[in-house]
Amino acid sequence: MSRPQVKRRVGKYEVGRTIGEGTFAKVRFARDSETGQPVAIKILDKEKVLKHKMAEQIRREISTMKLIKHPNVIQLHEVMASKTKIFIVLEYVTGGELFDKIVNHGRMREDEARKYFQQLINAVDYCHSRGVFHRDLKPENLLLDAAGNLKVSDFGLSALSKQVGEDGLLHTACGTPNYVAPEVLDDQGYDGATADLWSCGVILFVLLAGYLPFDDTNIMNLYRKISAAEFTCPPWLSFEAMKLITRLLDPNPLKRITFPEILEDKWFRKGYKPAVFDEKEGNWDDVDAVFKDSEEYHVMEKKEHQPAAMNAFELISMSRGLNLGNLFDGEQGYKRETRFTSKCPANEIIKKIEQAAKPLGFDVHKNNYKMRLENLKAGRKGNLNVATEVFQVAPSLHMIEVRKAKGDTLEFNKFYENLSTCLQDVVWKTEEDMQETK
Template sequence: MTSRTTRVGKYELGQTLGQGTFAKVKFAKNLETGENFAIKILDKENVFKNKMIDQIKREISTMKLIRHPNVVRMYEVMASKTKIYIVLELVTGGELFDRIATKKRLNEPEARKYFQQLINTVDYCHSRGVFHRDLKPENLLLDGNGDLKVSDFGLSALPQQFREDGLLHTNCGTPNYVSPEVIHDKGYDGAKADIWSCGVILFTLMAGRIPFEDPNMHALYTKISKADYTFPTFFSSSVMKLIKRILDPNPQTRITAAEIIENDWFNKGYKKPTFESQNDDHQDDKVVDDIFDEASTSNLVVEKKQQDHQTGPSTPAVMNAFELISTSQGLNLSSLFEKQMGLVKRQTRFTSRCPANDIITKIEEAAGPMGFDVKKNNFKMKLQGEKTGRKGHLSVATEIFEVAPSFYMVDLRKSSGDTLEFHKFYKELSTGLKDVVWKSPDELDQEFKQIK
């Protein structure tokens, strides 16, 4: 049996856990210690072309400053001639949004637990001079114990970004979660803006819906500016009082993190997190600067593709047990919430007992008439849509994995384009693959839930 692996420094890369416009996240194993990690991989050419150097440096600088049990931990940063690798803690519980979508809404004690962890984390970040600026359930992950892990500090701000007036002036964040002062573009206090987002998150956890919603952006901003929202009838009076103080349109009178921590509703069952000593075992800033220096050749790692004594693979890559389980919804880092259709994934998979080469042929035959150009690279395929959709051309990455002899898992991920269009594409594609599919995505998710 032929197996293929990719090695970067001391890490062996495995299954793709998530993919965005500028980066992908892969499962990785430290071959020296046997520990598992997630590695965020960015293409240098894209980083330079899209002028993202300052943003990536800021994200790295931010994560160097933070060592908190409820923040995804960064361990090191590496670079090859063409790529940047950020080694992160592997968080295996999925997104908090997955839990909302599954349960529709959380009960008060469960919502309070996550809110306590969120506020404690945000208060800690603020004490270190870090302001997240894009807090939303999609950026809140859960670990194997069901505890919160705040992620994605790509839009965070550090003290040096404040102007002479002591305020931030960059409009950023997700519209439904941003505070009124961010919308009005007159400068804002990063800490107070983050607290507003925390209030929106608390409301969403308990109500199963966002407090401020409107398809018209102007109307949405008007609702946010006036704090125009309604509470569900099942909210307790104590949590409504707290949310009203958080979703105060006036940042001067809005409740602070310190005041929230003193609140009676917040304090029920509150457990302060334990911290490890803040010893800086990260690389120094010069090493990080060298990563973005095109002329520097020091500290570069080499990405090695390893294969057993053959020039080309005769069988698909073998998926190990951990990677197999990590494709389940609970461990999948790539789900996406869109309110038009509830929970819509930008990744799906199915299993098949057909030979791998037959699966490739069938996918090619089904995708062609749908207007997709197919490019093959061993047991990986790229399906590129010819038509321009809502967000450009839809592109789908497909890979076949061998789970057991004569048993394969086919992974399909949206690389670019609109998620809803990907959803429609898969429905149409699956019709042409009905003779190939052994178990559908829904059947697989049910089996994975039983495993866990």
């Protein structure tokens, strides 16, 4: 028999399967119990965050995503914390990574690549207008929603404009080597906006060519190729596409194409549609609450047990036609176990059985979706004990097993008759009903 399921809840969210895992975080699928909306919850261990001095980076990632409200950027719905964990509730997208699309299908036609590149530029330009630089743009961090629209994700390495030094430049070398701009590798400081544009150029090249413009097993050779912008466009690219890529992958950041110039580019403008959306101001109250070690700010995190699931084969094996031995007492011919089905929720079934059993003189012991009912008065063979369990046959259908665990079988049958009278609003079909339909 399947084991009872344990459902985990964090605040109003029902948390399900793991959909991603990293060194410091786990991402799980979840559903808003109030609206039914699917979400992704990034779960971080507070102890690990503090141990590795990552609190400021996490706060920065959350603050960054709070600033960004754009249709081509993964949305952050809210942040919560318990005593031991931080929960970042994010938009859930189902189309996978753009990287997987390239791996599975190879290079794209120019029209398809242009659509994704336009959405990428819309998103990155908007981020920069809010003072946010991504610093790790690559196809693996570009997700697709069910409609095939691009969504920029993973702001773990993003920088806010307030991190810019006195010289107006950023000074942290980061990102994935193949997509990193030469000025980032030079370690002389760099402009976050132009560095992101270089990465956009590498992404466009990969979409159109199906391979990287800069690649080498030797890291020093790779850096040399990047610094010199040593790459060759494949011959199948149009002249306009080659020209745009060359302007994006200019090793001199001061000569590199800018966002306004991209928006005027002939290749880029074909079929271009600017993003249309309502811009909303972010609320930072929950960001501060996450890092306050006070119970008044903690979300409720709890586990809810679910009835054991029952498949068709298990259901058949419990029917009277295939399992005669357990259903009748050899001496008296009376049932010592029976079943009925119900369309009521499992919690309601348990509650109704408890309410019906207590007036009949039974003490009730509950263990999730199993119950033991004990008659306080001794009968012919001692105290009658009845075991019940609720099984889930389908999302809206449960089967309830009621069997004698101890005591006299005749007394059990009389008890069941009284119990079934009290449960008329719960019972959908009795075992006899089920047999008659066969």
